[in-house]
């Protein structure tokens with residue numbers, strides 16, 4: 001297992017993070033015993049980074065994770081959780097208000113059975129609460145010793161930039177990580193989110209790295225996913241997101257490259273993410289320990305630049321404007337400079 005520093009922080013995490021959205025999910029997940037087997041497989045395989053959220057299985061995922069980690073030295077693990085989704089019927093029990101963040105954190109600590117959370121993440125942006133209020137509440141949790149670092153998830157690029165500039169200006173704890181949807185099929189974050197995160201020194205933690213299981217190649221030559229699979233059960237969301245002609249062609253290439261290299265398609269799809277050093281970790285979600293065992297090997301695989309490029313070009317991303325404008329004008333305008341642009345905003 002290889003390890004990467006999370007953004008600009010000194011926190012070293014395994015580049016595979018264990019996701020727990022399956023824990024306690026009766027339809028496409030696992031029970032307490034299955035979850036403990038998954039955690040054991042992951043930690044024994046060198047993983048130290050585990051992601052959960054108070055919204056997963058109505059809090060059950062945190063409780064079950066708390067049971068599973070009792071077998072291990074808590075100090076050797078990096079436990080991440082999140083708040084934002086409703087935790088009850090009260091109108092205040094959601095979002096990123098000071099009131100909710102502090103209550104949600106206290107409850108997560110109890111469910112997990114730990115005295116601190118290593119990475120406390122805002123699960124999504126709250127359009128009604130000033131970000132300064134949320135940052136101050138998170139900073140208080142850091143100062144109280146209940147949280148070590150803070151991060152965000154599903155933020156727009158400008159929100160990542162604003163949160164970091166504000167936190168720095170006010171002397172508050174700055175978000176060191178962003179958690180976003182990123183995989184070979186859906187590369188939307190390359191437009192505005194990865195550049196914003198790079199500029200702020202924020203590390204990317206990718207969710208759904210296997211596109212709900214599609215990139216394992218298991219649905220190839222099928223007209224539809226198996227009804228009891230994650231893809232099948234969540235079809236209303238997953239099918240329009242991942243199941244289209246160009247994606248199916250890309251998956252054929254992932255399978256072909258996997259055969260060429262002696263890996264599995266899942267291992268190839270996961271390791272493609274690590275070719276970009278701004279990606280700190282990919283969060284592997286699993287139904288059972290066998291899936292974890294297979295996916296864990298990607299923690300050590302580095303694809304060659306040529307193979308990575310072949311995969312990247314198989315389903316190209318149209319970056320659109322203003323990338324198109326900068327591509328046409330920037331290099332010619334600044335052609336007298338000896339080196340590449342100093343600022344970290346990427347060009348397509």
Ligand SMILES: NC(=O)c1ccc[n+]([C@@H]2O[C@H](COP(=O)([O-])OP(=O)(O)OC[C@H]3O[C@@H](n4cnc5c(N)ncnc54)[C@H](OP(=O)(O)O)[C@@H]3O)[C@@H](O)[C@H]2O)c1
Pocket residue numbers: 018019020021022028051052123153154179180206207208209210211212213214216218228229230231266283284285286287291292294295
């Ligand atoms: N911040 C956010 O908003 C957000 C959103 C979503 C997820 N997350 C985090 O990211 C984690 C992963 O997300 P995800 O579950 O959507 O990831 P994913 O990589 O898109 O899908 C994981 C699913 O793929 C299948 N799978 C996994 N390994 C496989 C293998 N080797 N072979 C065949 N099938 C395999 C399993 O489902 P089946 O066995 O049912 O096919 C598994 O549940 C979550 O647990 C959570 O921690 C965060």
